[in-house]
Amino acid sequence: MSEGAADHAVVRKLALGSPLQRLFGRGRHPLRLLGVPRDHVGGxxxxxxxxxxxxxxxGSDVIDLEELDFARVGLRGALAEELQSFSWLRDLSAAAARERGARFAEGIAGRWLIAHGTKIDEAWRPDLWGMRVLYWTAYAPYILSSNDSGYRSALLNTLARGARHLDANADKADPGLPRITAWAGLVAAGLLLQGGLARVARGEAGLVRALASAQSEDGGLLSRSPTEQLQLVDRLGLLRAAYFAAKQALPDTLESAAAAALSALHGVIMGDGALSSWQGGNPGKPERISGLIEGCGLRARPLRNAKGWGYQRLSALGTVLVMDAAPPPPPKMARAGSASTLAFELSDGRQRLVINCGGPGDQPTLLAPELVAALRTTAAHSTLTLADSNSTAILPDNSLGKGVEEVPVSRSDDDDCSRIEASHDGYVRGYGLGHARALSLGNDGKELRGLDRLQPKGRKKIKEAVPLAVRFHLAPDVEATPTADGMGAILRSPHAPAWNFRCRGAQLGIEESVMIDGAGQLVGTTQLVIVGETSSLGCEVGWQFRRSS
Incomplete structure (x- = not known):
């Protein structure tokens, strides 16, 4: 049987004596959507x-759809969850016009209804239902074009049951993005489903609460994950479209939260339009990111001094620097937080220069668990490490332990340059030393000066010299050539002039490194490593990146 014929068979099964038909019946007054949101983001x-x-x-996972059984797929991994959420409808619409796409999508939706429409099970998790509402309504032409009244009734009545389920269970979703998604779905259902307006006020109140508990005061998620921040902007953009479809105004509180979320997202985007790599994530695809930002319907400037979100941004004439100037995220808000405090990334136009190693994020991956854990260490980020240890402990269960608790930050911007000074206490408990980093970017964008200092702090006193390393992981297409004196390197790349690197206070080496690219793949690269030692009295290491023209 062909794929198209199989899809039609699923629809016929719904219409001819299926459990769904018996559950909903033919005599019930059919529900209808009051509007269809327009998703402006291309798939x-x-x-x-x-x-x-x-x-x-x-990523590395594949599900064969020919004999798809949702009950067997369940929620085993990120790929199964995405299939259950129906967010793939966006990709389908990019590849197929309505007629062809609807035959495919209705077949998949029919199989979902057979597996999960008659009972509340794991697929009814609140955040998944939130996603389902947002995408089922936005892509109604792809899943509600069938002339089969049994199928249409089953899907719309299941959508209504999903809304009632969210009404009772949205607050049971995990805190952060999942809870925001659940409440956003309830609001969208209230706006767009016949008879649902009574739920809108309750949904809006729940969404405001979820945002308040998950966002910092400047709009960044407490998970501090740029990947999740991108998803947050997307969810709020879809909800905004639901308000427009229902001819309703988005409440000011939600409009402000969405704009702040976008501003925070802009603040961690590098010159090539992709994300800087933090909290186990990777750059992603620039075209997807720009499409999402353009399509969300909001406009905002990059957040530069993000005290709550925790990322500081310096920019001057095409040179962009993003620095992690905060403790790692709270364990309950982060799936895979990283020991990256005081690390930075640097780009010149669309050319990345200094990077962090990144990670697979929420993509399925074939990378060994040990490597994924290693990518979260301090050494996998462009900052100072002491005794090859982490500034915040990463425990055997992959959660974060003790380490950085306080990160004082001061910033100044004048006619000559922009400066950031920040410090952390992650090495105080083990070594009696605090790490302070000062960065200064000239207003012509041609020079970045840095100073890393280890300063005595607390009661602990080390008795012997302890090794240190200041690492600058380089983008894969950056070639580093050492200078004759061993204290510098020339950095050449395809899309920017050469940059000269110099250091003082320790010896410079060039070593192998890796990064995870926007597709979640492991790529080999190199790193500049300044190596030295410190005593209990501390020390300082100065360095400089300067563009040659």
């Missing part, structure tokens, strides 16, 4: 074409 055409070819792909 991934390649993924959509793979869907049409029967393959659901994300």
């Amino acid at each position: 991934d055409k390649a993924r959509g074409e793979a869907l049409l070819a029967g393959k659901f792909i994300r």
